[in-house]
Amino acid sequence: MSQLEDELNAEATESEGAAARSPAALTAFRRGLSGVTVPILTTVIAFIAGGLIVLATGHNPLSTYSSIFNGTGFNWLFPWVGGAARATAAGNLQQTLIQTTALILVGLAVAFAFRAGMFNIGGQGQYTVGAIVAVWVGSSFAGMPAVLHIAFAIVAAGLAGAAWAGIAGVLKALTGANEVISTIMLNWIAIWLGVYCFQLGGPLQNPSMPSTPVSSNVVAGAKLPVFWGSAALQGLDVGIFIALALAVVFALLIKRTRLGYEARTVGFNPEAARYAGINVGRTWIRVMLICGAFAGVAASLDILGWKFSLFTNDIQTSQIGFYGIAVALLGRNTAGGTVAAALLFGGLLTGTSDRNINLSIDPTLVQYLTFMIEGIIVLLVSTDVITLRLLKGGQRIGVALGRRPRDVAGAGRGGGS
Amino acid sequence: MAQSTPPALALKEITKKFGSVVANDRVDFDVVPGEVHALLGENGAGKSTLMSVLYGLYKPDAGEILIDGKTVEIESPASAIALGIGMVHQHFMLVPVMTVAENIVLGQEPTRRWRLDLKAARARVRELSDRYGLAVDPDARIENVTVGAQQRVEILKALYRDARILVLDEPTAVLTAQEVRELITVINRLKEDGRAIVFISHKLGEVLQVADRITVLRRGKKVDTVPRAGATELSLARLVVGRDVMLSAEKPAGRPGEALLDVRDLHVRDDRDLEKVSGLSLAVRAGEIVALAGVDGNGQQELVDAITGMRAPRSGAVAIDGQDIAGKGVRAATEAGVAHIAEDRQLRGLVLPFTLAENLALREYRSPEFSGHGWLRLGHMQQRAEKLLAEFDVRGGGAEAYAAALSGGNQQKVAVAREIASNPKVLVAHQPTRGLDVGAIEFVHRRLIAERDKGRAVLLVSLEYEEVKALPDRILVIYEGEIVGEFPPEASEEQLGVAMTGGKTERTEVAL
Numbered sequence: 001m002s003q004l005e006d007e008l009n010a011e012a013t014e015s016e017g018a019a020a021r022s023p024a025a026l027t028a029f030r031r032g033l034s035g036v037t038v039p040i041l042t043t044v045i046a047f048i049a050g051g052l053i054v055l056a057t058g059h060n061p062l063s064t065y066s067s068i069f070n071g072t073g074f075n076w077l078f079p080w081v082g083g084a085a086r087a088t089a090a091g092n093l094q095q096t097l098i099q100t101t102a103l104i105l106v107g108l109a110v111a112f113a114f115r116a117g118m119f120n121i122g123g124q125g126q127y128t129v130g131a132i133v134a135v136w137v138g139s140s141f142a143g144m145p146a147v148l149h150i151a152f153a154i155v156a157a158g159l160a161g162a163a164w165a166g167i168a169g170v171l172k173a174l175t176g177a178n179e180v181i182s183t184i185m186l187n188w189i190a191i192w193l194g195v196y197c198f199q200l201g202g203p204l205q206n207p208s209m210p211s212t213p214v215s216s217n218v219v220a221g222a223k224l225p226v227f228w229g230s231a232a233l234q235g236l237d238v239g240i241f242i243a244l245a246l247a248v249v250f251a252l253l254i255k256r257t258r259l260g261y262e263a264r265t266v267g268f269n270p271e272a273a274r275y276a277g278i279n280v281g282r283t284w285i286r287v288m289l290i291c292g293a294f295a296g297v298a299a300s301l302d303i304l305g306w307k308f309s310l311f312t313n314d315i316q317t318s319q320i321g322f323y324g325i326a327v328a329l330l331g332r333n334t335a336g337g338t339v340a341a342a343l344l345f346g347g348l349l350t351g352t353s354d355r356n357i358n359l360s361i362d363p364t365l366v367q368y369l370t371f372m373i374e375g376i377i378v379l380l381v382s383t384d385v386i387t388l389r390l391l392k393g394g395q396r397i398g399v400a401l402g403r404r405p406r407d408v409a410g411a412g413r414g415g416g417s
Numbered sequence: 418m419a420q421s422t423p424p425a426l427a428l429k430e431i432t433k434k435f436g437s438v439v440a441n442d443r444v445d446f447d448v449v450p451g452e453v454h455a456l457l458g459e460n461g462a463g464k465s466t467l468m469s470v471l472y473g474l475y476k477p478d479a480g481e482i483l484i485d486g487k488t489v490e491i492e493s494p495a496s497a498i499a500l501g502i503g504m505v506h507q508h509f510m511l512v513p514v515m516t517v518a519e520n521i522v523l524g525q526e527p528t529r530r531w532r533l534d535l536k537a538a539r540a541r542v543r544e545l546s547d548r549y550g551l552a553v554d555p556d557a558r559i560e561n562v563t564v565g566a567q568q569r570v571e572i573l574k575a576l577y578r579d580a581r582i583l584v585l586d587e588p589t590a591v592l593t594a595q596e597v598r599e600l601i602t603v604i605n606r607l608k609e610d611g612r613a614i615v616f617i618s619h620k621l622g623e624v625l626q627v628a629d630r631i632t633v634l635r636r637g638k639k640v641d642t643v644p645r646a647g648a649t650e651l652s653l654a655r656l657v658v659g660r661d662v663m664l665s666a667e668k669p670a671g672r673p674g675e676a677l678l679d680v681r682d683l684h685v686r687d688d689r690d691l692e693k694v695s696g697l698s699l700a701v702r703a704g705e706i707v708a709l710a711g712v713d714g715n716g717q718q719e720l721v722d723a724i725t726g727m728r729a730p731r732s733g734a735v736a737i738d739g740q741d742i743a744g745k746g747v748r749a750a751t752e753a754g755v756a757h758i759a760e761d762r763q764l765r766g767l768v769l770p771f772t773l774a775e776n777l778a779l780r781e782y783r784s785p786e787f788s789g790h791g792w793l794r795l796g797h798m799q800q801r802a803e804k805l806l807a808e809f810d811v812r813g814g815g816a817e818a819y820a821a822a823l824s825g826g827n828q829q830k831v832a833v834a835r836e837i838a839s840n841p842k843v844l845v846a847h848q849p850t851r852g853l854d855v856g857a858i859e860f861v862h863r864r865l866i867a868e869r870d871k872g873r874a875v876l877l878v879s880l881e882y883e884e885v886k887a888l889p890d891r892i893l894v895i896y897e898g899e900i901v902g903e904f905p906p907e908a909s910e911e912q913l914g915v916a917m918t919g920g921k922t923e924r925t926e927v928a929l
Contacts, residue, residue, distance in 0.1 A: 256795065258788045261775070268768045274727060275757070275765040276779040277747035 039330050039337065039381070043344065046376040050369050057365055064366060071351035072096050092350060094229045094236040098306055100339075100346030102127075104243040105298030106324030107342050108250045109165075109291040111333035113179070115254060116287040117267035118172075122165055122183025123295045124321025125190035129164045130157035130296030132194050134303040135310045136204055138218035146221040153222055154242070154300045161296020162289040164190060169288030173281030179288070187321065194315040206309070213312040224305040239301035244339065246294065251335035253290070263287050295321070323349075326374050329381040348373060423486030424449045425613035426471070426502070426582045431480035433466055440466040442637045443480070448582065448613040453604060455616045455628035459657055459854035461824040463637040464617050468584055472504050473497045484582075503580025505571040507587045511559045517566075518542045518555035521574050545576050549606045550599075565596035572603065583607065584615040589623055590852060593713050594882060594914075601627050619657070619854045621650040622883065633657055658856045669870075673890065674703035677754075677874035678724070678843045683733035683743070685719040685898075693719040694730070695898040701843065701874040706865060708877045708889035712917050716898035717878050718760070721847050724876070725757040726750030738842050751780060754842030758833055758849045760878075762825075766832040769821035773811070774802035776820050776831055780839045801838075809834040810860070826857035833861055837868055844868055847878045862888055882910060 051061030073092025075081050081089055106123045113120035134157035141149060168186060171177040197204040199213045206216045229235025254260040265273040266283045273280050298320070303310065323345055330344070331337030352370045427447035433440045441463045448454040456464050469475045471482065473491040481488050484500050491497050497504070511520050518538045527537040539555045546553050551569040559567060568588060575583055585604075589597045604627055607614060618624050624631055631648060633640040633656040640656050678701040685694035693716040701707045711717055722728035724735050729744035736742075737753040750757075759766035767776050778787050778798045786797055802816035809830045813823040820828060833849060846865060850858040865888060869875050879885050885892055892904040894916040902916040 256793055258782065258791050258793060261778075261782060261793055264771070265768055265779070268770050269764075271765050272768050272779070274747065275759055276782070277726070277751050 036337075039332060039341070042330065042377055042380040045380060046373045049376050050373045053372060054365065054369070059365070064369075068348070068351035068366065068369075071353070072347035073350065074347060091229065091233065095234070095353075096343075096346045096350040097236050097240050098234070098346075099349050100342045101239045101243045101305065102298040102302050102320060103323055103327050103342035103346050104247055104339055105294045105301070106320055107327030107331060107338040108247060108335070109161075109294035109298070110324045110328035111331065111335075111338050112250065112254070112263070112294065113287060113291045114328060114333045115260075115267050116263040116283065117270065118179050118284065118287065120165065120168075120183055120288070120291050121180055121325065122168055122186050122292075122321070123324040124318065125183065125187035126161040126164045126292040126295035127299045127318070127321050128187075128190040128194050128315055130161040130299030131303055131310055131315070132197055132204070133157045133160040133296070134300035135215045135218065138222040138300075138304055139216035139309075142219045142221070144221065149219075149222045150224065150304060153304055154297055157300035157303075158293040158296040161292040161294070161299065163292065165288040165292025165295070166285060169285035172288075173284050179284075191315055194310070195312045198310060198312050198315075215310040218304060218308040222304055223308065224301065234306050237301075237305035239305040242297070242301060246297065247335040247339050250294075250338075254335075259283075259286060295324070323374070326378050326381075330377055345374070422449060424483070425485060426615075427483040427486075428467070428471065429481050429483065431467060431470055431482075432478045433470055433475055434478050439637050441470065441477070444634065444637075444639045446615075446632055446639070446642075448615055450581070450611045450613050451608055452629045453608055453614045453616050453627055455618060455624040455631045456634065457618060457621070457624050457631055457653065457657060458634035459619060459826070459856060461826075462634040462657075464634055465586070466637075467634070468504070468586060468615070468617065471497065471502065471584065498578050498580075501579060501581040502584065503572075503575025503578060503582065504584045505568065505575060505586060505588060507590060509567050509571055511567055511570060513560035514558060516556050516558055517553050517562065517570050517573075520559055520570055521555075521577050523574075525578060541577065542573060545573055549576070549603055549610070551603055563596075564591045565593065565599070568592065568596075568600070569603070580612070582613045582615070584617070586617045587619070587852075588616070589618065589620065593880065595712070597623070621653045621657075621855065624653065625650065635659055654855050657854065673705035674872065676700040676702045677738050678876060679734070679736040679739075680720075680724065681734040681736070683720070683723060683735065684731040685716070685723045685728060685733075686731055687719055692731075693898050694723065696733070697895070697899055699893055699900055701876050703842075703872045703874055704869055705891065706869045706875040706877055706889040708879060708885045708892045709895055710879065710882075710885045710892050710913055710917060711895035713880055715895050715917075717847070717895060719898075720895070721757070721760075721845055721878055724750070724843075725755055725845055748783075751839070754840075756780065756836035756839045756841035756844050758836050758844070758846040760847040760851065762828050762832045767820045767828055769819070771820055772802075772817050773806060773814065773820060773823075773831055774798045774816040777802045777805055777816075777835045777838070780835050805834040805838055806831075809864075826853050829853055829857065830860065833864060837864060841873060843874045843876065845876045845878070848880065849877070850879075850881065850884060858884075882913070885913070 047065070051065065054061040054064045069075065070089070071092055073089045073094070073096050076086065076089035076093045106127060109123045109126060110120050134153050137153040137156045138149070141152070144152070164186060165183070168177075168179045168182040171182050172179050195213075196202055198215050199205065200211065202213070204215055206212065206214050208216075223231075224237035224239050226235040226237050254264065262273070262278045262283050263286075265276060265278055266280050270280050273283070307314075327338055327341040327345055331339070331341035348370045352366045424447040429445055430443040431441050431446075432443055444463070444467055446454070446456070446467065456467070458464050466475065470477045471491065473493045473496055476492075482491060483489065489500060491500065491502075494504075512523065515523070518535065521542050522538040527534045527541070529537070542553070542555045545551065546569075551573055553562070553566055553569050553573065557566075559570065562570075568591070572583070572585075588600060592600060604614060604616070616624070616628055625645060625648060628645055630642055630644055631653065632642040633653065635657065640659075643652075643656075678699075680697060680699050683694050683697045684692060687693045695716075697716070697720060699707070699709075709717060709720070719728060723730045723743065726742060726745060726747040726749060734741050734743050737750070737755055740753050742749050742753045742755070763769060768779070775798070778793075778801070781787055782793070786801075787794055799816050805811075806816060811823070811827050811830045811834070813827045820831060823831065829849070829852075836844065844865075849865065850861050853861065862884075865875055865877065869890075877884070877888055886906060889906055892906060892908060892913065893900050894902040894904065894913060896917060896919050901919070904912060904916070
């Protein structure tokens with residue numbers, strides 16, 4: 001823990017700089033120094049806390065967790081699991097990875113904004129418009145060659161998500177409107193836009209099912225190929241590779257491109273960005289466009305990969321954009337971290353879904369456990385000072401709390417400073 | 418001195434380690450009532466750590482603290498305050514929206530029948546401020562008073578809590594020359610009143626003016642404690658740095674060429690839409706350093722912002738080697754050949770969580786050597802950083818180190834290195850040595866002179882009288898947004914002082 005110690009000390013001796021640091025700068029500073037320790041510890045604490053809740057309800061947390069674990073399909077990785085159990089595990093792991101695909105991308109949509117000092121709460125809305133466009137493109141143009149059709153649907157959904165997020169970017173650049181507020185509002189507009197499109201009598205409602213508020217089905221040629229498991233049993237489609245490729249793009253974008261450099265400069269210190277001749281407003285817009293594109297592509301992979309149609313009910317109850325926030329926070333806004341966190345949440349969502357629940361456990365409890373663990377993780381990540389102190393054995397906790405600005409979620413409210 | 422009474426405060430063999438770094442190594446320090454004892458040392462010499470130990474922020478690894486001859490344990494700032502220790506931090510700890518009186522009594526409010534007795538608070542504040550000459554308006558809001566007044570409020574806060582031992586941490590760093598003089602008067606009154614004062618600084622001149630004794634720290638160790646009598650700037654500088662230093666920059670006469678910076682009839686407004694630069698014209702020629710001297714707030718910031726493209730002027734021209742860039746933004750200014758050493762390295766000049774390689778690319782990252790087709794050339798950034806870090810003798814980390822991990826002086830070297838390396842025609846140096854210790858000041862000065870000798874036009878904007886005297890070939894005085902006088906570097910402090918405060922008596926006689 002000497003690294004941590006050095007950090008704490010460097011911070012204490014270098015009191016001169018504390019006032020000038022933006023919250024985003026502090027977050028990055030901590031990210032650099034506390035590495036993967038804090039996220040892992042955070043997750044462990046969250047699972048222990050969840051276990052205590054299970055215990056309090058009179059169940060055995062160990063058997064609950066083992067049941068959830070088997071539900072995720074991660075046990076497929078164990079060579080000793082064989083026979084029917086292995087087939088079940090494979091099916092579960094396919095489901096987990098299907099969930100992971102979209103979670104990676106909505107996570108990146110939030111993470112990229114964080115890196116530029118913005119808090120994109122609008123993943124949900126950007127995902128929703130992406131889904132609307134993807135399902136429309138996917139269910140139309142029936143004669144198109146498959147590869148072109150799929151590419152067209154994914155790109156169109158990405159552009160739709162980008163445009164949706166871009167609205168918040170433009171509003172921030174031109175009027176200073178806080179992106180937290182504008183993206184939340186855009187979420188609602190997107191959701192009701194989707195409901196309008198597919199409701200009974202809506203312009204995009206499935207004409208062959210006049211009494212169901214649902215879109216038309218994606219045509220066979222626009223479906224993503226399944227490479228593991230059976231397409232009929234919702235096997236794993238190639239979308240996961242697209243998500244992983246985009247995570248690589250994210251990493252390159254952040255570290256190796258001029259735009260990423262500008263975005264990080266704006267995120268850490270908007271005043272220094274201005275000083276360096278960076279157009280801060282334009283950077284905000286570009287960053288939001290990219291965030292929206294990630295979320296839009298996430299939706300297209302869900303639609304073309306396994307959903308194939310969109311119910312108004314789904315649009316209204318989906319929580320994916322908000323999982324994206326948790327994924328980005330736990331992944332510390334890095335590409336690798338986001339992928340790992342997406343896998344964790346993908347596993348949790350699959351492992352606690354109805355069909356995987358062992359009858360000895362209260363099914364509602366197990367489902368809520370996902371939400372509880374998610375909540376605890378977000379809470380702990382937002383207050384990683386506490387976790388750092390736990391590591392340090394609680395020393396000087398008062399001093400530390402007094403000295404550090406409270407930056408909930410580490411969102412640099414860059415525009416304000 | 419004063420062996421008869423025990424010192425108000427004595428630190429004995431204080432040792433504080435951070436990991437493997439020894440921030441304080443068996444440091445002794447004491448101060449008696451009615452004495453000003455200065456603590457002098459470079460950035461990172463351990464002054465702040467020692468005071469944090471005293472104020473209960475750190476627990477020392479070894480050593481003891483005595484108040485009035487009795488050993489005490491100081492566990493928190495609250496216990497330090499209870500023991501009569503008052504600390505005036507470099508960064509003020511005030512509530513901007515509350516009044517002066519409210520800030521002073523905060524935490525120890527006088528009450529009458531369970532209600533805040535503001536009348537009593539005001540009266541007490543007034544009494545203290547009269548007694549020590551700390552002029553403040555008890556009813557003014559903190560956000561509306563000057564930095565100097567905020568500092569007086571901090572001092573009053575400590576006095577209100579009956580501080581007998583007053584620690585002033587770099588108190589002059591934020592003050593104008595006039596405010597510094599006022600502060601020294603206040604310190605002398607506090608001293609006469611029998612309070613013990615610890616004065617932390619890295620400015621030699623000030624320390625010689627105000628202190629009775631001077632203790633020098635270097636790399637965590639006490640080097641020596643010397644009485645003021647007999648000490649000189651040179652002898653102190655030698656103690657601080659550990660070698661001989663050149664206090665006044667030595668420079669051959671410049672050979673100025675044509676004007677590279679030509680500002681004509683410039684009008685600039687500030688954020689509140691008040692005109693801060695009013696029809697100002699000035700020119701800086703190739704191969705000369707021109708100092709812009711003035712009291713802070715007379716339009717220097719707005720002028721610098723307009724020249725460097727950070728702020729669009731209302732009217733007028735800013736020509737860089739004949740090319741007008743007024744109002745065209747930072748990028749246009751950079752491309753025309755303007756480099757800008759920013760006044761506040763942490764606010765503007767550096768991105769603290771960036772590596773040094775990333776920071777050193779900030780001015781030129783768009784140029785073909787640094788990026789092409791949207792991609793950064795990381796290899797070039799790295800090589801460039803290594804070269805500059807060596808050339809500018811930046812210590813504390815390599816190209817991959819974070820800027821936040823460096824000391825203030827090394828951070829400033831990084832900012833200076835980047836701007837100079839961009840090969841500018843015009844170098845605007847705004848307070849380039851603010852907060853630096855003597856060694857680093859000497860270094861920056863030498864580099865600025867070297868740039869001048871390479872034929873660049875250097876505009877030095879400074880509030881430091883020493884710097885204004887030592888560096889330039891010409892001195893221009895700015896007052897209320899206009900140039901009110903031009904002086905040779907030999908001009909006396911009085912001549913400059915009169916011009917800086919708007920007096921116009923001698924200007925015509927001494928102007929070049």
